[in-house]
Amino acid sequence: MALIVQKYGGTSMGSVERIEHVARKVASWQQQGHQVVVVVSAMSGETDRLLKLARSIDARGSQREFDQIAATGEQVTIGLLALALGKLGVQSRSYTGWQVPIETDSAHMKARIQKIDGARLLADCQAGIVPVVAGFQGLTQDGSVATLGRGGSDTTGVALAAALKADECQIYTDVDGVYTTDPRVEPKARRLDKITFEEMLELASLGSKVLQIRSVEFAGKYKVPLRVLSTFVEGPGTLITLEENNVEDPLISGIAFNRDEAQITMTGVPDRPGIAAAILGPVGDANIEVDMIVQNVGDDGATDFTFTVHRNDYDRGLEIMRRIASELGAQGVSGAADIVKVSLVGVGMRSHAGVASKMFKSLAAAGINIRMISTSEIKISVVVDEMYLELAVRTLHKAFGLEEATSA
Template sequence: MALIVQKYGGTSVGSVERIQEVAKKVIQYRNDGHDIVVVVSAMSGETNRLLALAKEINPDPRGRELDVLLSTGEQVTIALLSMTLQQMGMPAQSYTGSQVRILTDDAHNKARIMQIDDEKMRQDLSDGKVVVVAGFQGCDEQGNITTLGRGGSDTTAVALAAALKADECQIYTDVDGVYTTDPRVVPEARRLDRITFEEMLEMASLGAKVLQIRSVEFAGKYNVPLRVLSSFTEGGGTLITSEEPSMEQALISGIAFNRDEAKLTILGVPDQPGVAHKILGPIAKQNIEVDMIIQNTGHDSTTDFTFTVHRNDYQTALKLLKETSVSLAAREVTGDEHIAKISLVGVGMRSHAGIASTMFETLAKENINISMISTSEIKISVVVDEKYLELGVRALHKAFQLEQGN
């Protein structure tokens, strides 16, 4: 008998029929002897509907009131699922984030969990009840409702699993696990049976949309075994866990890619201390995140500085960079919105040489030019022209034989 925290996303609870299917799955686990805590999102499309209503009234609503509004989506789902479980003969108790006392900081719309009171949940579990908790929300020390940001239900589920010392946290979604890459780009992509927290964190940060990155960070920090499963098909899913010395690691676990980046270059700035800060300082002050950075020093005591930002921030960053270029007497500022990032991820890289050369050779054979390169212990990322993204991913997937597994 195990204690399992299950999370069901918006598509999994998108209708009464879907909620009934979730209830059947939960009851099956209970009948197998497991204690179950269920975390749910708002029904599919509900958060967007509520947000649109708010924007009709005020294009920039106050964060506190927006949290009060958005939190109602999950409140509807916990009530409906609890009613369904009760109707099917399974005792159940629903809780909002405030009722469980998921204590967060006061950063409305993007709050972070600080503490969880697990007393009520443990009492309900000992009484044989299924506990149903609203994801995505909590409350601050003043009792104000807060929300955790997009995908926050994943983080709620992992945090509850950590607080309850659950045996496993299961994330039910519309895909049946983590794949070597996006199957829509590479039909031969293979579902991974398991992957490390470290690898999943890289995959999530590099564009894989399976899990919210904060939930993976939380799981890794508190060593909560995570399993990604499908709400719609049976299967073992993908287990995300700590790296074990006995695990035989694949050379490459997966290929992540991101179409949402843009590249900026400032040419001919003075090659002297403090220039990088003068270039990136104004960018940082606008809360624009910089990803990859390359600096090339020339023979004329000047340097060229290139970096990438999210495509949504491109115009703002370009404007700031042009302003900076005047004070630095730069030669030119250029930008490119039509780039993409392709990344190889795998803890197996630590003990194998030659991966980068194989990657570069594979792309060269396809006449794909690399404009930027970034590496870490378990990742190699390259920036290429956006039109070559899918070709590059397919070629690399084949070159590293990811469809075959270990």
């Protein structure tokens, strides 16, 4: 018998029929002898509808009131799921964030969980009652309702699992696990049985948006075994675990990519201390987020400085660079909005030389020109022209043997 926290997202709660389907899943876990605590999101589209209503009155109004309004979405679904469980003969009880209580800081619309009192939920479990908890919300010190920001139900699930010392936190979604890459780009993409938290973080932040990043960080920090699986398709999903020093670990776990990048380059910048700050300062001031940054060492006292931004910020970023180029004594400014980032992710590459060169060789053999390179401990990212995205992903997927189960 295990204590399992299950989190079901908005798509899984999208209709009465789907809620009844979730109830049957929960009931079957309980019948197998497990204690189950359920966390749910609002019905898909409901949070957006509520926030739109609030914004139609005052988009810049009190965030406390936005939270008061938005939190009702989950309060409806916890009640509905508890009713659906009751109808199946499973004793159940719904809990809003304040009823648990889940205490948060007072940063409305992006609150962070500070403390969870799991006593009532554990007592329910012991009494054979399935608690159904509202995700995405909590209670501030001054008694207000706060929400954790979009996707926060995952975080609620993980935080509850940590507080209750659950054996596993299962995140049910509309995909049946984490894949080696996006199956829409590479049909041979394969579901991973296991992935480390670090790899998952790199994959998530790079665009394989299966889980909310903060919940993965949280699960890693509190060592909560996390499993991603599908509400609609039976299967074991993907288990996200602490890194194990297993020599059988695959070299590479997956290939992430990001279509929304744009590249801006300042050429012939005098190479002196503080130049990076002088360039990126005005970009930050304009609230433009910078992703990759590459600076080439110059041999004539000048250097080329390149960074990538979200494609929506390209024009503004270019304008800022042109404005400051002359005062920095730079030669010129150029850029490209039709570029993408492709990244190889895997903890295995730490202990294996040659991953980078194999990657570059494969891309060259496919005739793909690399515009930028950036590396970290467990990831290598390259920027290529957008037209090469699919080719690059498929080439790397094959080169690193991701179609079949890989071994070191």
